[in-house]
Amino acid sequence: MADLKDRGTVKVVDGRFQFKGKFHYIYPNTPIRDENGALKGVTNPRDMTYIHMYGGEASFFNSLKDGKLLGTRCENPKCEHTGTIHVPFKIHCPDCLKRNTIVDITKIAKKSATVHTFMVTERTGAFNTLEKPIRFINIEFEGVSTILMSYLPVGEPKIGMRVLPIFQTKNPTFTILDLAWVPVGTAESKLPEGFTFS
C-alpha cells in the first residue's frame, strides 16, 4: 500500500485550481492466467483522485453542516410556474430559464416532510459508506414540486410517515450524506454520531 499522507488536495485561487500532493499512485499490474498457466490478460490497478466541482450547487452542500436545507424558487412573475420550489436544487428555472432564488426550506421540511416511497437493502455497491441495512426514503414537502431522495438511519420507513431532517454538523463530509431523516419523535440521543437536529 502506498503512503497516502501526501494524497492530493485542491484549492481554488483566483478562479484556478491549485494542486498539492499526489493525485495518483502507481501499482504494478499482474498477469491473468487460466488453470493451465496460459496468459489471458492483465489486471490494471488504478488509484486516482478526481476533482469534482459543485458549481452553483455548492451552497446547498455547504449549508447542511449548519443545519440548513436549501432549495431554489423561481421568482419570475412572467414564468408559467412562478413560485415553484425545487430541491434537489436547480440553479435556473427549467420552465423560464431565469436564475432561481435560493430559499431556506428547513422550516417547510420540519413541518411537512413525508415519506413518498422507500426501500430497505442489505446489499450495496463498492464504495458505500452508509451503515447497513440502508433505508432509502423519497421525501415530499408541502409546496415543493420535487421529491428528494435521502436515507433514514433510525426507525423503519412507511409510506406517508412524517420525518424530520437531521444534519451532520460535527464532522461534515460536504456531500448529500450530511443530510438524513428520522421519524418525528426521535430523541436527539438516538441520532447517528455527528448528527444533530439543527
Next chain:
Amino acid sequence: MLGESVIHDRLGLDPLGNIGVKTGGATGGSTIWEAFKAVASGYSDCTLAMGWERMDEVPTDEGNHLIACAADKDWETPLGHIYTGYYAVMAQKYWQVFGKSEDSFRETMAKIAVKNRGYARMNPHAHGAMDITVEDVLNSPVVAHPLRALDCCLMSVGAAGVILADEKTAYELTDNPLLLYSSAGSHTLRVADRRDMEIPLLPNETADQYKDLGKRFLGGDRYPGFTGFLAARMAAYYGYRMAGITDPTEDLDLVELHDAFTISDIQTYEDIGIRPYGEGRTYVESGDCYHTNPHTGKPGKLPANLSGGLIGNMHAVGATGIMQVVEVAQHLWGRWAEMHGDQKKWDAFDRKKPSDWTDLQVKGAKRGLAISHAGVGSQVTATILIHPDHQLERRF
C-alpha cells in the same frame, strides 16, 4: 475512452466515420436511433450499428457502483451505490398504489421472471436460462425490498449488431429486408425532479379513461411520479406515429421489452400502451404476454421477451438494445427456429440444448417492437420493425 475505435479498426471499417454512443442501458437502442437518423437523413446509404459490453471486468460490487454512477453522482449515487435501490423505491410505490400491496401482485411480478428465464432455456445465446417456479423467485434473496435476486436482470458479456440501409441499398444486399423506425424520449435523470403533469395520450387512449385514476388507485394520480416512465411513453408516442400504429396490442405481433427488473417491465406495459396505466399486471395475468397463453393453450396475443430478455437472455449493456431488435427480426423473417434450434449454435456457446426445446417462433409475425431503457427512465428508445408487405397506413 475511444473503445469503439478499437472495434472499428478491427472490423476494417477505415476510413468511414464512426461515433461512440453512450446512454447507459439504452446504449443499444440509441445506437440504432443514431444509425436510423444517419440513413433517413440521406447522409449514409448503409450504416452498421454495433454494441458490446463486458460486465465481468470488475467484481460485482464494483459493477454495482459503476452502474450506480448512472444516477446523479452528487445527489443519488452516494446513497448506497446500488442501482437496484433506485428501482426498489419505484417497486415499493407501484406495489402499494397499483398492486395494492397484494401478494398476488408480487406473484405476477415473479411470473415475469419465471417466463423470461424459461424462454431463455430455448435460446443458445442466453446467459441466465433457468427452470424455476414463482416460489423460487419469491424465496430468492432480497436485493432491495421488495425486489429479490430473481427479479433482477443479468450482468453479461455480449455483443450484437444490425445493418441499416436505404431501400435501394437494402434490396441490393438482401432479398428480404425489414422496415425499421426508431424513436426516443427522455426524462429527468433524477426521479426526484419529475414534476406532476398530465398523461400524454397514445393513439389507443382517451383522457377520460384516466379521470378517476387517483380514485381507483389511491395515490395513483401523480404522473409519472415513481410509477411510470415518461421517456418510454414519449418514445412510443413518436414511434407509433412514424410507423402508423394505432393500438400496439392489435398492430404488433411481438415485443422485446427492457425487463431490467420485473417491476420496470410492468411499468413499461403501461407506458407504451399495451395496457392502461394502473392495469399493467393484466398483460401477464391474462396470458397475453406468453408465446402460448397458459390459460387457453392458444398463441399469446402479444408475446413479450421470447429471447429471455434482460432477465433470462442477457444484459450486456451496450449490446442489449441491439440484441432485442435482432431477436424481433428473426421472428419477422420466420427464422427463429433456425437461429435458435441449430445444434451447432448450442455447441458454439457451450450450452446443452434442453430435451424439451420448444420452437418459440411467433407464427406469421409481421411487426414487432423493442424498447431500450436507460437510468431510471432517463432515456428510452422504441425500435419498430415491420415486414415491408405488411405496412400500416401512416397518418403523420
